[in-house]
Amino acid sequence: MILDEVTIQELKTSNNKTFEKIYQETVRGVYSMVFSIIRNHTVTEDLVQDIYMRMLVKIDQYRLNSNFYNWLLQIAKHIAIDYYRKNKRTLLVDISDIDLFNRSAGETPDQSEYFMSLMNKLNQKERMIVLLKVVDEKTHQEIADMLQMKLGTVLWIYQKAIKKLGEEV
The missing domain is CATH 1.10.1740.10 (RNA polymerase sigma factor, region 2, helix turn helix motif)
Known part of the structure; x- marks a missing residue:
């Protein structure tokens, strides 16, 4: 934009x-x-x-x-x-503002307890990159530009975070 x-x-x-x-x-x-x-x-x-x-x-x-x-x-x-x-x-x-029993169709993924527990396993950079990729649906190149990082670094951090999350699932 x-x-x-x-x-x-x-x-x-x-x-x-x-x-x-x-x-x-x-x-x-x-x-x-x-x-x-x-x-x-x-x-x-x-x-x-x-x-x-x-x-x-x-x-x-x-x-x-x-x-x-x-x-x-x-x-x-x-x-x-x-x-x-x-x-x-x-x-x-x-977590007090999250109603786990009455999930509405408009609820964002970051409002579920499970999602929160997974995000807590990641460090700040990993969490930022995963949220931009998954929640905001940005490309790796867009994330690299936004965070002023090299594309390879973003890809590496994202893969490391996904692997870390995969071990938790």
């Missing part, structure tokens, strides 16, 4: 239609990125709101003809890491 000058001006002038379109196209990836670091649904939802507010404040820093989605994911990653560093002693996985 590359934004042009017109779209940026619309965001600056608080055009709700433009913001809503960008939000709908990017929220899954932003949520996955933050959740892979924080592992708490309630905090992740709050941070996602902060990320979009920060995006609007810093829209002037976006370079034209660059990948907006990657730029937004970098903001998400930095905010999540900052939050994690400040709160790592008190941050726990919030």
